[in-house]
Amino acid sequence: PGHGCGHNIHGTSGMAAAIAVRIAMEEAGLKGTIKFFGTPAEENASGKVFMVRDGVFKGVDAVISHHPGSMNAATLKSSLANNSVKFHFHGVSAHAAGSPERGRSALDAVELMNIGVNYLREHVIQEARIHYIIEEGGGQPNVVPAYARSWYLVRAPEREQVDEIYQRILDIAKGAALMTGTKLEVEFIKGISNVIPNRVLSELIVKNMREIGPPEYSDEDLEFAKEIAKSIPPEQKREALRKSKRPDWEKLLDVMIDRSVPDPWGDGEVSPGSTDVADVSWQAPTKEFSTATYVLGTPGHSWQVVAQSGTGLGHRSLIFAAKVMAATAIDLMTNEELLKKAWDEFEKRLGGRKYKSPLPPDLKPPLDLWEKVKK
Ligand SMILES: [Zn+2]
Ligand SMILES: [Zn+2]
Structure with missing residues (x-):
């Protein structure tokens, strides 16, 4: 069960x-x-x-x-076709009160990315579904988070619609990294067709x-x-x-x-x-x-x-x-x-459409997915 x-x-x-x-x-x-x-x-x-x-x-x-x-x-x-993707942001840690000007918050990047995606919702097809969680958001409030991570699922009725929406979400993630002076790392977990x-x-x-x-x-x-x-x-x-x-x-x-x-x-x-x-x-x-x-x-x-x-x-x-x-x-x-x-x-x-795998050719099955989640 x-x-x-x-x-x-x-x-x-x-x-x-x-x-x-x-x-x-x-x-x-x-x-x-x-x-x-x-x-x-x-x-x-x-x-x-x-x-x-x-x-x-x-x-x-x-x-x-x-x-x-x-x-x-x-x-x-x-x-629904979908993509499952994790967004890792790497920033710079600092004392959140003593020297915040030195910090570059990875959590800010996660939050700004989410805000960008939430504005995107108005401008995608009605049937699309976009959901996320914040898997890692920092340790404690007096430390600027050097690392934060979100996990997204992007769904739509046709594979090519997912591809299009996903590209726009990638742009938003890059924008969030640029805004916050953090580095973005994208981990593609898997994709599915319709x-x-x-x-x-x-x-x-x-x-x-x-x-x-x-x-x-x-x-x-x-x-x-x-x-x-x-x-x-x-x-x-x-x-x-x-x-x-x-x-x-x-x-x-x-x-x-x-x-x-x-x-x-x-x-x-x-x-x-x-x-x-x-x-x-x-x-x-x-x-x-x-x-x-x-x-x-x-x-x-x-x-x-x-x-x-x-x-x-x-x-x-x-x-x-x-x-x-x-x-x-x-x-x-x-x-x-x-x-x-x-x-x-x-x-x-x-209708003449050819199958294209939604997975990158070298992507390995995420056998350690749950090990990582547990951490
Ligand atoms: Zn089932
Ligand atoms: Zn099920």
Whole structure:
């Protein structure tokens, strides 16, 4: 369950699906290759973007991915592209009262940069998201901080929009260094692209979900779900359902665990988050679907996610997802026309755009990210 995103579930569902497909291939004498890709650090370090850059997904025909959620859904939504970057400012320390004229405050640079970015907000596209924290702001107020650091996430619906906004933020950071007489050092952590949806794959997944049928729950599961549901305020559930933009979401207000399988929805919509599956979706037709693991309205990255991921609710949705993934892979292996249709749509949606990795070619995966944060 980790950081409250159910990551114990999709690692296992993918592995189970790969094993099932292999056995089915052997029994039916099917020719082909099935690959199971596990991803380290899916979230903050975006493992798949590094894997794509380094050629791990080269030559795949299609990619099926799963993530637990509160609906059995294969939407057509895209996602936000982003950059994650740290700004280190190096100044000169001095006694803050005795000789402040000798000091060059790195914290001033961080603050002035933030002010500049906050003014920038008015002049970027509405859908952009820019958020930051100050990771290091100095030791004590009577010492001019010689070192300070901020960490930014810059997001927008299209990769090239992130690139543009990021360049302007870099200029602001340089401006802040110039204003304060400090030195700027930029540490690029990672970037992510936006998801290229695929209706052919979404419809195939939905067809398989309906054929297999969502799981039945035990009385114990339902008792537990009821307790969890009590901890979710109705307004929060309403907001989560509204934000999903699922047609007729109002009908789900009184539903605890959603056992329905809706048609794919959300073509042209951008879900307000990012995923490293996005970069895979530029390589070949790709779809990440969700299965109902949590009671409706469960917020992401919450203790409720952690609690439910380790129970029968999580386990049943995992097995269901594995079956859906396996069936979808077999369909694509045995129906060339279907795969071709998925590729035609893929090419059409790219519209001649070529994938460019958002990562600098020599950037190493930030394996020490959390070690550094802890310091
Ligand atoms: Zn996740
Ligand atoms: Zn997450």
